[in-house]
Structure formats: structure tokens, C-alpha cells
Amino acid sequence: MNTFGRSFRCTTFGESHGPALGVVIDGCPPGLPLSEDDIQPALDRRRPGRDPLTSPRPEPDRVEILSGVFEGRTTGTPVAMIIWNREARASDYDELREIFRPGHADFTYQMKYGIRDHRGGGRSSGRETAARVAAGAVAARILAEAGITISGTIEEIHGVSDPTGREDEIKNAIAEGDSVGGIIRVTARGCPPGLGDPVFGKLDALIAGALMSIGGVKGVEIGDGFAAARKKGSEHNDEMDRTGFLSNHAGGILGGISTGADIVARVGVKPTPSIRKPQKTLTTGGEETVVRIQGRHDPCIVPRVLPVAEAMLCLVLADALIEQQKCRVFQE
């Protein structure tokens, strides 16, 4: 289950402190203009160490295309991309080798696999999302050809929506040795009606699964989201006239299929689990202990989740766009 998508299928690999991260995209349509220059900017947005409020691990995150592109265009064969880990300092994690960090996947990986790469969280590290962002950039390239654009914005940090106030929240968290969460909104504009499938392959179901698969995400809403649960039908339904829909409470999806209106999703991100404050936990041997997480960590991962959330929306929509081709066998 390191593969995402049905027709545009991305398989990612790599650990935080292994030699490299990467992704293989199977099903990228042939004839798409593509080079590293289409992908690097998205990685640069996600990259750590960009400003004083994020993790200081200075990874260059240079992407290299290994296959599937010939003379500047995709050929229809798998597009493999690799990002080398340059600044992995595994020894930083020696003291965490035998401790289950609260809020992290340490305990659950051990329970699942009976073995665990403890260095920087191994596969469960946020670093894994670099491969998603690279794949998302290819998807965005496809969507751009179809006139679809994806954007995202931070709505709140620790309950504060004002940008200056948000920065204060992060600074306070750093000062306290604590961390904060926040809320992100992602939007797709220009999406044609008809994308998505009924029943289990509903577009909103795929988007919800895609966004919830990002580490730290605890909630997903489409359109009105939970607010719809407190409305009446007459308030929530989107009426239509010849100009189109008169509102967009549905968030661009009805019956799991795109309406043509903007697709709007919101995600709630938990506070970074790595904090300097002391926390009770267990060692891998089952002993009680208290841990204070040191080392390089973001006090708030929301800004770094933002490009990942956009990437996941790109992956879902590029896949749905290609899938929709199948419905056209007898429609043309």
C-alpha cells in the first residue's frame, strides 16, 4: 500500500535516513512535456530549513528523473524520480532507538512489523512526503493541460487566522518547547463536471482518503463539511439556473462526481508530536520512562503540509481525469 491511484499510479519508497526517497509513476499519459524544472519548484516549497520557524535540516531535495521521459516528453512508460538524502544524521536518533515517542508511529510500527528503522521515524517520517510532492507536480502538469489549477491556503494556526497572530503562536510554541496545529484549505478550479465514480470511488471519498493519508491530518471536510450537519436542506442544497450553480455548499461534488464548481476541501492538522516538554512513555523493552525530544523538528508542520495537501489533490484529480477517458468509449 505504498501505491496511490488507479490509472495514474504512484509508488513511493524511502526512509528518512536511508540513501534516497523516490517515486515511480505508472500510467502517466504519453506526450506530456516534462522536465525536472516542472517538479523542483514544488519540492522547494516543501523543503525543510527554509525559514527560522521550520526544521533546520538543510536538505537540498534535488529531484532527478530516471525514466519515462524522452526528448522532453513523457513516453507512456514509468516515470521514476529520485531524491537523495544528503543531510541524514542518524546518530541524532541514537538515544531514541529504544523509546516509543508519544504521538509518533514508533509504537505502532513495532507492533505491526516487529522491526523498526528508528532513525528519524524511518518510513513514517514526514520526509516521505517529498516523493508525493514530486509526483503531485507531474499530476499538476497534466491538470494544467486540462485547464485545472490547484491552490491551497492556511486558514488557521492554533485557532488563529490572522497571519501575524499565527506567527506569534508558532513562536510561543517554540519558546515553550511545545508545538501547534492548524487548518488548511485546498481548492481545485476549472475541474470539468463528471469526474469521480459512484459508490466506493466517489471523488470526495478519494480526496478524503488522500488527505487523511498525510501524517498529522485528523479531519477532512468537503464544502460545508461538518457545518452541513447543522443546516437544513433548503440552506445546504445548491440551486441552479442557466448561469450554473448559485452557491457551492457541496464543495464541487455531488454523488461523488464533480459538478464543475470549485472543489473545496479542508484539513485539520494536529500539532507536531515532537516536543521538548517531558512526556511519559515506554521503552521498547516495556519500561516506563520520560522523554524530552531534542534535535531538528518543526514546531508547526502546517506550512509544510500545505504543498503536500495540494499534491494529494493533484494526484486524485489527475487520476480521475484519466479514468474518465474510459467512459468515453461510446460517447464520441
Add this chain to the structure above:
Amino acid sequence: MNTFGRSFRCTTFGESHGPALGVVIDGCPPGLPLSEDDIQPALDRRRPGRDPLTSPRPEPDRVEILSGVFEGRTTGTPVAMIIWNREARASDYDELREIFRPGHADFTYQMKYGIRDHRGGGRSSGRETAARVAAGAVAARILAEAGITISGTIEEIHGVSDPTGREDEIKNAIAEGDSVGGIIRVTARGCPPGLGDPVFGKLDALIAGALMSIGGVKGVEIGDGFAAARKKGSEHNDEMDRTGFLSNHAGGILGGISTGADIVARVGVKPTPSIRKPQKTLTTGGEETVVRIQGRHDPCIVPRVLPVAEAMLCLVLADALIEQQKCRVFQE
């Protein structure tokens, strides 16, 4: 995309006003005791026409097992189940044949497929969920053998949590020719640690996708959900001691893998789109019109979504339980 699951794979079929609904489960482990008596009670809970506040279409919803069971036990071959439609009155829908009902999938199905079974919403009808509930009952049977129990509860109707008040909200909606939504919580107890997969197959991602695939669901939360976005790390992290986790803000999942604590999810359900109040819309020919939906409809689908949400959680967990067998090749 009418198939759900990886190892316990359910493929559903059927329209609201066709001859029958059904499901084929491929990957049900052999040796499970199973009969119609294990499934019928779940269907009875979802069934329409049970009380004056729900839709009066009086479907008996009797399930029949067609394959995969021999002398009271599953054989490992596909378990097919069928539910005949008895009370389909297609003529009720004649006047809606050329109208896109607001809040429904009428417009989007037409855009996607270029053809549409308008009778009762066709495949997009809530009636499709009968097949999910039947499959979910088989999944629940598997989970029961593993000591896992699923339960669900209504938290709110139209923002009101008090049971009497909730009923009033529904009655008022009926009187107004309107409808209301609500919030449901589902819980899995007894789930062992280690279920779920990293990255795209995270257990919370699968649950979010599963719940969002139910018609009318607009939001999903795991554990603290959106509230986590307003907490600090020290408030949200679940500390551990020898007795286990000291809290369950995570909702039983860390890094996409079950912790052993209760798995807790919440879903926000929109108000029923079918309302008697007049609404602006378009005809299939593109003409503006005003529609007042008549016929048999629930003023609030939340009570009927409840067993479906439980069923979907059962499907995700039974699948994850079987998938986890694969990790044990070299662990025993």
C-alpha cells in the same frame, strides 16, 4: 470502482428501482460460521419504513446467500448475497425524469455517463447501501471472532444532542417541507495494535475514504479531529505507561496503524437533499424550472446512515485484519 477492500473485497451492484441489489465478497476467509441469520438483523436496522419519521417505502430487504457457504461455513470462495427490490414504484419518478434535483447526483451522473437511470436516483440512491450493510455484517462476524466489536451512536441532529430535542428537529423539518442533517460517532473496541499500513494505506485514510463514500457525508474526523488543530502537542499527544495509553486523542491510530486503543471516528451528514420546498434548477434540456420534491423521502437520513457507517468501519477493519496476516510470514 464498485469494489471495496484489498483482501476482503466487496463488489456491490444494483439500482434503486432495478430488480435487485447485491454484493459479492471475494476473499472471505474459509471456515467462518455464516448464515442469513447473521446478516438479516443488520439489514433490518437500515431498512426503510420502520418508523413514522423515516421513508415509508416498505421494503422487506430479505437477504439471500447465493454462494460461498457450505454446511454453515464459508468455503473461501466468493460469498454472493442478493436482496430483491419488491416495492419499486418507478412511476413515482416520472415527473423527475427530465429534472436535475438540487443536492442530488442527477446532474453529475448525466455529465459523467451521458445516460441516467432517473428512477429513485438509480445507482446513486441510498438504497445501494443495503448491499454495504450486508457485506458489513459478514465483516462484523469476522471481527467478532477476533474480539473486535463495532458500535455507533448519533451525537447530534441539526446541532441538537438531546434525544428529545433531536426528534423535535426532525418533526419541525417535516412540517416545513425541509430536512436536517447530523453527526454520527462510530467506535471499534478490541482492535489489536498493528492494523493498517503506512503511507497511502493508513488505517485512518481508509476509514476516512470509507465513511466519506457514504452518500451525504461531508466531513470525517479521527480522534480529536479538527479540535486537534487548536491544541498544543503537549495537550494532544497520548502519553503511555505500563497500563497503556493514558488518553486517546489520537482515536486509536498513530502513523496510520492501530494502537490498540478504541478507534473513534465522527462523520458529518448533510440534510436530505429531497425537500418539498421549491428550489430553482434546470431540466435535462437546459431550461430553468422550479422543483418541489414529492414522494417517499426521509426528512433526516442520519438514523439510516448510522448502520451504514458501522458497516463501512467493519469492512475496513476486517480487511486490515486479513491484510495483517501477510506481515506474519517471518514473525512466527
Add this chain to the structure above:
Amino acid sequence: MNTFGRSFRCTTFGESHGPALGVVIDGCPPGLPLSEDDIQPALDRRRPGRDPLTSPRPEPDRVEILSGVFEGRTTGTPVAMIIWNREARASDYDELREIFRPGHADFTYQMKYGIRDHRGGGRSSGRETAARVAAGAVAARILAEAGITISGTIEEIHGVSDPTGREDEIKNAIAEGDSVGGIIRVTARGCPPGLGDPVFGKLDALIAGALMSIGGVKGVEIGDGFAAARKKGSEHNDEMDRTGFLSNHAGGILGGISTGADIVARVGVKPTPSIRKPQKTLTTGGEETVVRIQGRHDPCIVPRVLPVAEAMLCLVLADALIEQQKCRVFQE
């Protein structure tokens, strides 16, 4: 693994002596004219009891469409079809309940599942192929719209190619209480170039897997087949000029992708394992015994495999045809 195909996905169910057999097709393109009349003739060809040389179980094999068709056209939602078992006489098999029949799947099912529906072979019965033939008829309908026709022929029975001689071979086998095998050739005409995928999804690989999945098939060849292993490159390569390929040693597939020439495959079918001659075997309890199979059996299954082989080729090609739509995103 009771599902076949990627875009045109058929999930079959049912046992020889259960209530019914059936298939759910997910991914049938919308807008295809379809009724039971398109499917029944194919089932009639496969049906048992048609002539004195085949099994006398007189099943009517009437197919019923349960979903996915509205007013004579497919809607894009799952097409479910059911065939009821009418003439199941389970008691015929009582004496085989505790015996592993040589050449049958009795022993292997028991080893795999630890439980086994012994009645007529249960799921391993050739009766399962009725569902494949029904699905294949829908696929053939799609192919017909694209100008592709599938045909099949018996090349040999027990090494004899002359039709009269073949019939003698079968009669002799009956007289001896024995059985015979044979060879079938299936051909697809009118297939456009470009179908199939490189590497693991090669069209010939899919065809080989599809044909080998039919009970009793022990060998598959494409084009020259094993004879190619005894040729030189200059003898096997198909040269081209403006009129197209000058020969078709490749059997219509190069690099796993259709060339536009006829697709030609051959299958070798083993003799029916059920014979009246005495055979050494074991009981389910591990005791040695000798079995003489009585009851209703074909002395030669080749004539009944023929429509199944055609159906499987239809399924592969319809799936490939729909899949190929995905390559056209940027080609139009």
C-alpha cells in the same frame, strides 16, 4: 481473485450445486445497447446436455440481467447477471464426499481451505465458466462496436484433426470409460494496433493467463508458439511493406502490443479427469482406495471449452480496448 480485468472488471461467483452462478461487470462503458438476447446465445453454446457426446445434466442456463442496464442501454454502473442452478442433484456426489478424485481439485482445495464443497466440484466445477461466458458476451458486444470479431475452432481431438475421426475418438473414449483431450485455436480479427501494455501487462501475457485460467488447459501458444523456438529469426520475423505485414508468425502481437494483424492463440486441453476406469487415490482421512467415477460427465470437454476460450479472449480485448483510452489524453 475471482475478479478478471483492469478497466472491464468481471467478478464471478457460484458453485456447481449452489443456488446460482453469476457475474458482476464493473467498468462496462455507458451507452452500450444490451439485453439478455445478446448473452443467451453464447450461454446456449456452452450449455451441457446439448448432444449425446456431452454431459446429460440438462441445465437451461437462462441468464437474467439484474442491474446496470436502463431502457436497453448500459448506464456505466455494474452489470450483474445471474444464472440459476436448476438441475443440481447433489446426492449424486454423496459417495465422493470423502474421496479425492484424481485429476480434480478435490485434494488441493482441501489443502488450501481446510474445507470443501464436494458437490460436483463446487467452485472448481466447469460450471463456473457459465459466468465467464455471460461476461464474455458483453465484452463481445463492445468489441463488435469497435469492429473486432472473435472466433474459435477445434484443431484436434486426441491428436486427430479430421472431424469424423475426432468424433470416433470421443466415442471410443466413452466405450472404454476413459476420456480424451484436444487443441483449440482462437482468433481475433479487426483488432487495431496499439492494444496491450509493455512489461507485465503485455497483451500476450494477459491472453496466456486468461486462457490458462480455464480448467483443463495445460498449454498456450501465441502465433508460431513453440514452433518459433525451432525457427531462425529470418523465418520467424514478419516483414512489412505498405500493404502491412507480409506474414503473421507473431500472432498479431509484438512487444506485448497488438500489431493490427489477426491475434491467434492455441490452447491444449487435457482429457476430462472424471473417468469410469478404476484409479488409485486417497480418502480425505488419508486411506488408500480405488475410485470409479460415475454420474454425468463429458468424455471430452474440448467442445465446451471452446466458447469459454472465446469468452476469455473477448474479456482480455475489451479490457485492453478500454484501457487504451487512457493513452489518448494528449493524443487528440
Add this chain to the structure above:
Amino acid sequence: MNTFGRSFRCTTFGESHGPALGVVIDGCPPGLPLSEDDIQPALDRRRPGRDPLTSPRPEPDRVEILSGVFEGRTTGTPVAMIIWNREARASDYDELREIFRPGHADFTYQMKYGIRDHRGGGRSSGRETAARVAAGAVAARILAEAGITISGTIEEIHGVSDPTGREDEIKNAIAEGDSVGGIIRVTARGCPPGLGDPVFGKLDALIAGALMSIGGVKGVEIGDGFAAARKKGSEHNDEMDRTGFLSNHAGGILGGISTGADIVARVGVKPTPSIRKPQKTLTTGGEETVVRIQGRHDPCIVPRVLPVAEAMLCLVLADALIEQQKCRVFQE
């Protein structure tokens, strides 16, 4: 469709003359001892330039593990492996840029994708199989833990089975500027009964598809293969007594499920399509021309297909072994 397998899923990438080839294995069970030393010997067997009778392109084919292994054991996360192309001399192929080589995938790739990497066959090159062999070596490591060993042998070259005569056939082909094919047998010993699935996932169907997916393979047989079509049931059925099966005409598989006897498959390999003899063909512009293929080519690919055929059998069986875990939910 560059992914193979259900539970042990291998996704390969890379072109003959791109920067690298590679494979990502998703679903490798945790806890398996693994290093490059387990994989390199298999690659060395497949490597070009090893003796005067094979292609002189001197690729070192060094494999590097990029992820999924920690302190000498697999962790359950994706195992990515990369093999750099060192000796790619793309300019060798300049003159073939606009010519469809007979017997190659040049024409069909162009028809499918509308674009083609002509350098050395691009993705359709036999070089792609290096990634399969690397993945197969990991699979073999899993099988070894379960006591299963895979071996393969060349049965014939150009119809000759005597080893000295076979070499003469290849030398003659070189002298003539021609090429020859041959037949390979692969065997799995120690396979437990119960592997494989009924219907479409039959073990023989998966093996047939796997072997036919190797470039140049035109026929596949299991056990008696086509010879079974000329036998009687009493000759082909494998009787049993307490010591087990008394013969193995079935090739170790009944009803698609392993019997516990040796699994035996044969593949027919066509002669290398690249020959120096003149052949009629078309240019990409549709003009008639005559081509004589120069450059580095094997006169007979059979010796190099051998380790690939073994690798594919390993992949099928490792996958089936892991899949079979699922049947054990209620069997222990």
C-alpha cells in the same frame, strides 16, 4: 501495468539507454535477512557480455538497495533497488530512429503511444529484465526460508537438445547473420500444497502470464502441456497413494492450486529479432525500406531468458506464499 503481483508487488522502471533501471517491491514481509549480496549473483547470471556468444555490451549491472532494509533485515516498507546504465551508447541507434525493425516492438509502441524512445528499444528492451531478476532474487530469498527452490534448464536450442550441438546452432546463426530460438524448463521444488487461487488467480494462470510477459516467449506449458491434449484421462491423471502422487503429469498444479509435487513449466522462446540479414520494413514516415540490423545483439537470447524465467517463477510463488497467509485467519 509495470506492477506485478498482489501481495508481493514489484513495480519496475527504466529504459535501455536512460540513466537507470530499477524496481520497487511493496509487500516484502518484514524480518527477512537481505543485502546486495543476495541479489548480485542473480544479476551476474543475466548480465550481457559474459561470453563470446552473447551481446558484447559490457554492463556491470551493480545493484544498490535504496530503502526497506535496516541493519540487514527487511522492515516491511518498500524495497527499492537501482541499477545504473553505464555503457549506453545511444548513438549506435541513430540510424534506427526512423525505422520499424521487424520482430521488434518499434511499430507497436509507435501505434500505442504516438511517441517512442528508439534507443536500444527503450522500455521494450530485454534490459528491462534486469529489474525483474533483482526482484526475483528477493523472492527467491523468501522462498528459500520456506524450503522452496527454483531451478531452470535449457532443453533445446533451435530444436537441438545436445549441449555441443546447441552451441553449434548458435555459431552457425552468427555466421549467417541470423538468430535462433529455444526451449526452457523451470521447476519449483518443495512447494507446499495449497498455493494459488481458484478461477482467474489459478497458479498455472499466473505462471503462464508471468512467463509469457518475458520478451520473446511465444508458448507456455504446465506439466504435460500440449502433450496432454493427445492423452487419455487414464494416462494423464496422477493417481495417489499414501506416499503421495504416483506421477506428475499435472506439473504440480490441480484446479489452479499447488499439489505439493514439483511445479514444472516450459517456455518456447523465439529467435532474436535483430539479425544482420536484410529485411523489408517501413520507415516511421510510411516508406518501404530494407534494414540490416548492426550493433550489439545476442544471436540467441535463450541463455539470458533462463534467469528471467526463473525470476518470474520466484515472483509468482513468493506472492502466492504470502497470499496464502490470508486463508489461515480461521485455520489456526
